[in-house]
Amino acid sequence: MRFQNIHPTPMLQPGTNRWKILRDFLNKPRDVFPSHPLPHVQQDLRDYEGDHPRITWFGHSSYLIQARGINLLIDPVFSGHASPVPGMVKAFPGANTYGISQMPPIDLVIITHDHYDHLDRKTQLALAAHTKAYVCPLGVGKYLQRWGVPTSKIRELNWWESWNADVSETPLHLTAMPARHFSGRGLVNGKTLWASYLLQFAGAKIYLGGDSGYDNHFVQIGEKAGPIDLAILECGQYNLQWPLIHMLPEEAVQAAIDLQAKWLLPVHWAKFGLAYHAWDEPIRRVTAAAAKRGVSITTPQIGESILLQHHYPQTEWWAQKSA
Template sequence: MIMKKKWRSLSDSAHYQRNKFLNLSATPVMAEGVSFSKLLFDYIRRPSSITPSHALPSVQTDLRALPGDAPVIVWFGHSSYLLHYRDTNILVDPVFSGHASPLPGMIKAFAGTGTYGVTDMPPLDYLLLSHNHYDHLDKKTIAALQPHTGACYVPLGVGRDIGSPAATDLRITEMDWWETVQLPPDMQLTATPARHFSGRGLRRATSLWASYVLQMPGYTIFIGGDSGYDTHFRDIGEKYGPFDLAILECGQYNASWPYIHMFPEQTLQAAEDLQAKALLPVHWGKFALANHPWNEPIRRLTSAASGSGITVTTPLIGEPVVLGHSYPQQQWWEF
């Protein structure tokens, strides 16, 4: 039986001041001079190209029979993916409810992206969440995964968004930036900074947002979460790099919010700062949260990365990436 515990005090964090969490650099959510009326006008005039004209293709993979001699990553669209190595399964930011909003009728997943769900997941050793936004923390999905999940690691304060210790059987550990935990049998997880914000409803910055460094025998992976570009990527690269793989956001950017999400060229720069050998771009290919064409992020990134020396892998939903062995690069988004 798991003993219940109280949540950690938010005020213990050096990043928590005046009842909210802060980024390392000043980070306004919107660019200077951007008004709510402009955002509303731009939203009303969103082009049809923000969603695909066809259902997205996918690959059906038996997630319970993945090879274990090297780390395997299977992407499910947007920022949800499974990490498998040896006998350990880690699921990151799963959103399988078909929408990324408090109401099912809003921000619906693209056609073809719902081919994987809770019942397809193998038994999970660890669930990892980067922050509490609806496109990363889906309470319905987490509740369904709970009986088959060993433990959950989240940024400081995010445990409260999942449920109180008395209301859930999920063993949740909250982490501040630069804190490290051991993941049995032989892995190490460190919460690292990101440049973003949090919020469910009207309240913002009441829980932390994070990236992670996952160290395992012979490999190091960067799990980026959501982040605007800043110097923290170089700091993390100098401390923990080089990385065998960086999993970084690439999508949902806009000139009206340039500090909280990266443009594709900045995603490449972040991978270079991290000293990454390979880059898996995520945060695209499932939800339209910005006004750019749905496949513009991956077009811009792959164009920028040509000749960079970094391997950019672009798997279909469900197509395994195997470190050191297989880095799918099919341009499947070109209909």
């Protein structure tokens, strides 16, 4: 069985093939990579028990959500690379300053799909003994089992399937929702599902977009679940050769509007160069589009925290020339 998107979603535009993609990947422009170590915030994450959700971004699509003693880790990639071959897709200097040793005890690891920049073997091996539970889309659990996670700790979900996660005294309601993407860690795609998620806990609704091209599922989710306190949406690694599987920055802003999001946190940038645009082009474009459309956007540095209802960093830190 192969999983499919709601609407037909060819991964590549007509006239583009894998060999062209590989050639372009091996000949990326210099500005795909920053010319200096990225600035970041280093802080102690282990003791937060506040009432309001705190979200700490670690670059790309890895982040920690904490509130009322519960710790949720999303798509953690701390190995320093995002590829089957170490060193092929390396983290930018300054972008890989956090690791497992800096994490609090993790109640739940949330995986959106099986791609290497979201599901990292080395990181999961290190987390396995220190994590209460895992949630992932259908089929992704086989990787976790292979890496030593007991089946009893893994909960797989289909789109629109909900789970009241019994991982803490703090109630946590989680629903897997559609995304427009694909899956696969080798030559065969579509054997596992990809998903976004809606988290409801600590009096807040937080949408985890995972990887997704733009489609009408954002409107559907907004109508069912909106308003949403924070939408965490990808804004980078796009290209017109694959326009349906990753959003352009302007589409991310439209998705936030569709979701009825009060705030947008743009992710999927600032750690790995997986496309051909300048490393900071996504954030420059998404902040400009948000300003034009009247969307509230927060832009934390790597390692900096958002505190819902209280603190939404908005500095243009990417314009700094050194860490």
